[in-house]
Amino acid sequence: MKLLRYGPAGEELPGMLDREGRIRALRPIVSDIDEDVLSPEGRRFLAAVDVAQLPVVPGAPRLGPPLRRVREIIAIGLNYRDHALEADLPIPAEPLVFSKSTSSISGPNDDIVLAPESAQTDWEIELGIVIGSVASQLGQDDAMASVAGYCVVNDVSERHWQLQRNGQWGKGKSFDTYTPIGPWIVTPDELTNPQGLALTLSVNGQARQRGHTQDMIFSVAQIVSYCSQFMTLRPGDLIITGTPAGVGLGMKPPVYLAAGDVIDMAITGLGEQRHVVR
Template identity: 50%
Template sequence: MKLLRYGKSGFEKPGVLDNEGNIRDLSSIITDVDGANISDESIQKIKEVELASLPLVNASERIGPCVGKVGKFICIGLNYADHAAEAGMPVPSEPVVFNKWTSAIVGPNDNVEIPKGSTKTDWEVELGVVIGKSGRYISEEDAMNHVAGYCIINDVSEREWQLERGGSWDKGKGFDTFGPIGPWLVTRDEITDPHNLNLWLEVDGTKYQDGNTNTLIFNIPQIISYLSKCMSLQAGDIISTGTPPGVGMGIKPAPVFLKPGQTMKLGIEGLGVQQQTTLAAE
């Protein structure tokens, strides 16, 4: 099942994609696609609804972030060995953990702002894991039972602020609009193997990233278990699992970074496609 949120920014309503690819309004069933409504029980309740009986949503409606009221936006860095190599960094022995601020979250097709003065804004297609069942000290064996589903994330990154300005990576990762998520939250039962999904990203029609989640260093159960030892994971939290090679800073002989007026298009097998236009922040 593909859950989504649609409508004006800040006023999104819950929706679901029917078998014909149409959006149906879920407002009579749940109040939002958020931590309070993505447990296994809630998802099962939605599955029992005859989708054709729900109001049809105009296809021109904006698609918003696929999860609302996100508590934590947790990211795993250097989680593909070949990406670590292109970044000139060693393969980590434990997950590299950083955060994106929730104020970075936007819809999958919303504009991405190039920060004022930035010359090193970069792209990263990533598999997002959405927590549906809260917990801590979660075992690897039980970890997947805490997953509501999956989504596409563009982990937009300002490399100067991330790597050259001192301190943690968080500064370069959390600018406004740096966290497009969606278009859908695809429930975990629809994805047979999240560790074998093709993912790709192109800028202005040139494909830069073309990978597969089968090369993840730390898999999803390992990541969830590890994080749950550091913090409680709560329903509605999002984990971004890392990016394959092909980011702008790794391009040889010279890095390629984003400029205003460009188009990013990215997708993950079974999870849909995003497309963003870059513009200069005001």
């Protein structure tokens, strides 16, 4: 299933994408795409629904973040060797974990608004993992059962705040609009191998990032298991799994986003995002 939310910001309604690419309305069957819907029981309920009987949403409405409330954003840094090398940082021996503020979340095609006086805002395409059930101290063999689905995420990063303002990386990654999510959540019954996905990102039509999740240092199962060792993961948590090489910071000289730039990005089977920078 591909679960989404559509409509004006703050007024989004729940929906599902059918096989023809049309949005089908899910209200009043469900109130929103929330923890209840993403639970194993909720997904089984929706899987039994006859999608053809749901109303087609007319036109091309704005798509919002596909989850009503993200509890917290858990981010994994330097999870592709080529990205660690371009950043001139050591290859992690275990997952490098940091957090982003949920206030940075925006829709998959919303504008990215540069942080005040930013001259070093960068792009990072990432695979997102949405947690659907409580996970605590799970082994790798059990970790995947807690995953409700996957999505495209842009881990937009203001490098000056991230690297030169002391403290944790989250300061450079938590500005408003710096975490676009979507266009939808794809459930594991439809996407069975998260380590078989191509990631692509371009800026103003020029290819910047070309990666593949098979090259992740730590797999989805390893990441979920690892995080569950020191924190209880709960429905609505979002884990973003790192970015491949090709970010602006790694270019020589570095190249960063400016007002008017257009970012296009996609992950196999998970859809596309497009953003105008302003």
